[in-house]
Amino acid sequence: MSDPAIILVAPQLGENIGTAARAMFNFGLDDLRLVAPRDAWPSARAQAAAVGAKTVLDRAQVFETTKDAVADLNYLLATTVRSRDMVKPVLTPEHAARELRREAAEGMRAGLLFGPERTGLNNDDVVLADAILSVPVNPEFGSLNLAQAVLIASYEWFKAADQTAPEVLELTHTRPANRDELIALFEHLESELDRTGFLYPPEKRPAMVRNIRNFFGRARLTEQDIRTLRGMIATLAAPRPRGGRRKSKGEEN
Amino acid sequence: MSDPAIILVAPQLGENIGTAARAMFNFGLDDLRLVAPRDAWPSARAQAAAVGAKTVLDRAQVFETTKDAVADLNYLLATTVRSRDMVKPVLTPEHAARELRREAAEGMRAGLLFGPERTGLNNDDVVLADAILSVPVNPEFGSLNLAQAVLIASYEWFKAADQTAPEVLELTHTRPANRDELIALFEHLESELDRTGFLYPPEKRPAMVRNIRNFFGRARLTEQDIRTLRGMIATLAAPRPRGGRRKSKGEEN
Numbered sequence: 450m451s452d453p454a455i456i457l458v459a460p461q462l463g464e465n466i467g468t469a470a471r472a473m474f475n476f477g478l479d480d481l482r483l484v485a486p487r488d489a490w491p492s493a494r495a496q497a498a499a500v501g502a503k504t505v506l507d508r509a510q511v512f513e514t515t516k517d518a519v520a521d522l523n524y525l526l527a528t529t530v531r532s533r534d535m536v537k538p539v540l541t542p543e544h545a546a547r548e549l550r551r552e553a554a555e556g557m558r559a560g561l562l563f564g565p566e567r568t569g570l571n572n573d574d575v576v577l578a579d580a581i582l583s584v585p586v587n588p589e590f591g592s593l594n595l596a597q598a599v600l601i602a603s604y605e606w607f608k609a610a611d612q613t614a615p616e617v618l619e620l621t622h623t624r625p626a627n628r629d630e631l632i633a634l635f636e637h638l639e640s641e642l643d644r645t646g647f648l649y650p651p652e653k654r655p656a657m658v659r660n661i662r663n664f665f666g667r668a669r670l671t672e673q674d675i676r677t678l679r680g681m682i683a684t685l686a687a688p689r690p691r692g693g694r695r696k697s698k699g700e701e702n
Numbered sequence: 703m704s705d706p707a708i709i710l711v712a713p714q715l716g717e718n719i720g721t722a723a724r725a726m727f728n729f730g731l732d733d734l735r736l737v738a739p740r741d742a743w744p745s746a747r748a749q750a751a752a753v754g755a756k757t758v759l760d761r762a763q764v765f766e767t768t769k770d771a772v773a774d775l776n777y778l779l780a781t782t783v784r785s786r787d788m789v790k791p792v793l794t795p796e797h798a799a800r801e802l803r804r805e806a807a808e809g810m811r812a813g814l815l816f817g818p819e820r821t822g823l824n825n826d827d828v829v830l831a832d833a834i835l836s837v838p839v840n841p842e843f844g845s846l847n848l849a850q851a852v853l854i855a856s857y858e859w860f861k862a863a864d865q866t867a868p869e870v871l872e873l874t875h876t877r878p879a880n881r882d883e884l885i886a887l888f889e890h891l892e893s894e895l896d897r898t899g900f901l902y903p904p905e906k907r908p909a910m911v912r913n914i915r916n917f918f919g920r921a922r923l924t925e926q927d928i929r930t931l932r933g934m935i936a937t938l939a940a941p942r943p944r945g946g947r948r949k950s951k952g953e954e955n
Binding site for chain 2: 471472474475476477500501502543584585586587590591592593594596597600601604607608611614615616617623638641642645646647657660661664665667668669670671673674677678680681682684685686687
């Protein structure tokens with residue numbers, strides 16, 4: 450299965466080529482193609498901007514025309530911000546990523562065309578594409594730069610395969626508390642709160658206990674948290690354990 | 703309904719602040735907050751990089767500490783690439799965007815924290831957040847720059863606009879605590895734990911404090927919860943307020 454190529458048509462600044470290389474490599478893409486870059490290639494500015502993604506630049510192919518650059522591709526998307534007077538499907542980046550994945554799964558080679566910084570793709574280039582990829586933006590301010598457009602397309606490509614759970618609780622050296630531990634914590638806390646007179650008056654006790662249990666329940670406590678909390682409760686509730694500053698009865702008021 | 707704030711902690715380069723402003727404004731976000739920017743503010747380099755998003759820079763607020771910058775926020779996400787030794791939910795940008803939309807629909811103010819370019823957020827800042835937003839990247843090359851991380855988070859926020867809330871936290875007669883209230887709770891608790899000798903020895907104090915803040919952070923406490931917790935702490939830590947059963951020094955053991 451082959452990943453899509455990123456084709457930059459007539460990029461003006463080496464720095465933008467480097468930043469685009471870095472953006473795509475973050476999401477596992479490394480087939481970069483340049484069509485008639487304005488400045489000399491290879492470019493020291495591109496190298497500097499690529500940071501660790503130099504390998505993408507080293508392997509980048511340079512072509513004279515867009516036609517040459519896309520000759521081996523079976524499926525081609527043109528990235529545009531402005532809408533064009535062209536009858537072509539317009540895909541969101543997310544939908545485009547699904548299409549690209551589908552093409553790749555069928556053994557097809559796909560690519561994404563990006564135009565020059567100032568003007569975007571010209572219509573002759575857009576015509577070569579099967580569909581248009583358009584990033585939805587603030588209607589009052591659409592000003593994605595080249596590397597940002599590459600970033601979003603690449604990000605959606607990566608996401609379309611990614612199995613990352615939408616939410617993970619990071620646990621290091623511990624595990625979620627079980628019900629037993631949670632209930633022991635509640636009982637420990639409540640007995641101290643009873644003893645010190647916090648859960649008073651008696652008719653309000655049930656609701657107070659429920660509230661307290663609720664927010665500790667929401668915290669998704671770990672076994673380590675429970676031990677820490679119980680230590681805190683014991684320390685706060687006990688007569689001063691290391692000698693020290695707590696007032697003795699006689700000093701009160 | 704209010705859009706989330708983008709908070710850049712100790713950004714180093716004006717250019718990156720400008721590019722981040724431009725990235726967020728593409729997706730309709732305009733509440734930019736800077737915590738202790740390294741270089742002078744306002745910054746000509748930021749203005750140049752922001753292109754049409756100057757209005758975002760003009761309205762940007764500058765704070766001395768992260769704590770000040772997030773004081774009015776009810777829901778806070780910390781953006782990190784590396785995983786941390788912290789027990790916090792880790793969300794994908796897409797899931798984070800849904801959470802942010804849900805908070806906004808409930809009238810809550812939310813924010814996204816981004817760390818300095820070279821180092822990312824420090825653990826004390828991450829601790830302030832309810833959860834971590836982490837962009838899944840190429841395991842062999844994770845090198846998103848600051849503006850790129852802002853771009854992806856903002857893009858997902860914008861994309862999530864037309865989705866209805868999948869989950870709502872029912873709040874009756876209360877509201878989520880804001881950062882000020884949460885921090886006051888932490889400081890109250892920690893001062894009592896210091897006084898009673900729980901946060902001992904000193905070299906372990908920072909990690910203990912971080913753990914404690916983390917699990918209270920995870921609970922998404924309401925303003926009512928905070929009052930209850932502070933009442934509990936005061937009652938547990940105080941010399942017995944109603945006379946009674948606490949043993950005097952002489953009775954121990």
